[in-house]
Amino acid sequence: MPVNLVATPAAELHPVPGVRWGIAEAGIRKANRKDLAVLLLDEGTSVGAVFTQNRFCAAPVQICREHLSKSSGIRAMLINTGNANAGTGHDGLSRAQSTCMALAQALNLAPEQILPFSTGVIMEPLPSDRIVAGLPAALADARADNWANAAEAIMTTDTVPKAFSTRITLGDAPVTITGISKGAGMIRPNMATMLGFLATDACVSQDLMAQLARELAEASFNRITIDGDTSTNDSFVVVASNQAGHVPVTSWDSADGQALRAGMMHIAQQLAQAIVRDGEGATKFITVRIEGGKTGEECRQVAYAIAHSPLVKTAFFASDPNLGRILAAVGYAGIADLDQTKIDLYLDGVLVAKEGGRHADYVEADGQRVMKQSEITVRVVLGRGDAIDTVWTCDLSYDYVKINADYRS
Template sequence: MDEMTHAPAEVAKNIKNVAVSSQPFVVPGFQVSAVQSGMRYRNRLDLALIVAEPQEGAVAAGVFTTNRFCAAPVEWCRRCLDSSRAKGILVNAGIANACTGEEGFKRAGEMARMAGEALNAPPGDILISSTGVIGPQVLLEPVQKSMPALVKGLRPDRWGAVAEAIMTTDTVPKLASTRIQIGGRTVTIGGVAKGSGMIAPNMATLLAFVCTDAAVDPQVLNYWVHWGADRSFNSITVDGDTSTNDTLLVLAGGHAGNAVLADRMSPESRLFGEALSAVLSELAKKIVLDGEGATKFIEILVTGASDAASARSVAFTVANSPLVKTAFFGEDANWGRIVAAAGRAGVPLQPEKVTLFFDRVCVFKAGTPLTGSDIEEKATAVFKQKELRVHLDLGMGDSQFTAFTCDFSYDYVKINASYRS
């Protein structure tokens, strides 16, 4: 993934002030559809199409996996986004089209050609995304047969069906949207995501597709997409595995009629970035809440770090620790596993300066555990909650970072032990 982008501090502070809905939505200027292609799954939606209504398409930006074995659709999208425009996005679930060589790339191009012909658009204007099992070639016949019904079913209000069609081991569809006022115009930002396992920073086995009717300059859109991704999808982890197909695509159609956001530091642009980040953050949170076999949602807040990189490293070392995650599942307030994980994060620490809280319960202060039955009882009560915060103050500086994770349960092993069957 690209280097982390920086935005004004006030934007980061205001993200929590944006009201985000999980209810069905419509983004003016876009139509969507989903059908059962039968490529791998039976009797369920597994092929989706998102289309920008103007024939010239929409401004487009994306963030993708950093895995060296990136899937053919990722390579296709990277090439297509050189133009910063797209007419539509075609997504299949069940077969990832990853590690499939030259033939896999050709098949991704064929999928784009099929959708392009149906929409009267060149293949390069169609972005492709896939999720599912790594290795098999994506099947083109089901896509070809499904294309007429897919295009005929295009409607503004079928985002819920799209969210269902992109699921693999997900247990629930994931939607998020918000509306803001920019220059006297109502701007809508709405999107869907999938992801449950193989989730780690630098994107994960997640797909996210977000559309907005805002008019945005391509460079400004690209800036806010990357900034928002760093603070949402790249701040979560379920199991520490980075996948081959991770894709976030954002399309801006301009239907709202606002003056084009061309200065990324203008108040209007900052407001747009704030709202986009809020939608991405809500989708990211839904992925962690739906982590394979997960029973808890955990925020790992690291403060007092000497620099941002150190804070991030400690947060993710704790968040990815199997011993820490199983303690969450067992509701065992085992502070020793957390400080031990922090100590092996590879950053300078002074143990005598470290303090640890479970929510507001201090269990470890200035390098020494706080003892007493009341503290143990309060800490255990925190671990019995479905959502909780671990706050680790390193006492080394002013930098901080927050990672979001879940616990490891018996079901995580069961799900991943038989994923291909």
């Protein structure tokens, strides 16, 4: 069961003017499930994206990068679940390109104006014929209030569709921000085995979108980890339809720029944290906060050492306050001049270790009480400076092994 996560009701997901979703059941891997989505964008929409850093990236990731570098205006996206089209070589590229051509023809666009996305099983041929056959139904279904169905249509091992929405004001104009994501395993920064689509009707120049996508991803999807694996298909796309009617944002340092970025960051972080809460087999949502580092980079080093450790994660699953495992992870994080006599460790508000050793007032019953909670904060103070950073993760359970052992069944 996901950790304190329920699907957002469809009525609470605000339509974004200039953005429409269409959904179909194409039978890509399993019958009778939503597995194909098209995202249609009005002319003049600004688009930015970031992708996996895995060098063995999937065919759709390669094509997306190429189309974003070539196109004068992205007008549609095509997303399938059930098949990742990764590890498929030239054949995979050809099949993905054929789906872009089919959608482009249906919309009277150039293929370079289409971005393809895939998620699912790796090293199996993409059933492009089923995708093409499903396009008419998906296009006929296209509407602005289809976000909830879109969140379902991109799921793989997810148990809950992930979608969030908010409204802000820029100048005197109301602005909508709505997004969806998917992901539950192979979750690691750079990025996760995830797809994320975040849209707003705010007015933003195309020149600013790549920077926005990077900054949003860095503080959200690049701050989560479930199992330490970096997938082949990770993609996060940000779109601005430029229909809200306010003075366009031309700098992120402006008041409107900061307000828009903060609103979009709020939704991006909710989407990222939802992935961790729905992590495969997860029973606990864990915040790892590192304080007192010399730099943010070394804070992240320590945070990921803790968050990736199977010994730490299994201790959390067992509600076992075997907290020496956390200190050990801090020690092997790679900070050569780390002074252990300056390190403090907290579980929520419980001070466990002070200046590198067990705190005199700490009793195991307090640690066990915190470890039994469904949400826990691990806080480590390094005593080296003023830098702070945070990573979100989950525990590692029996079910994680079962889910991944049976994934292709």
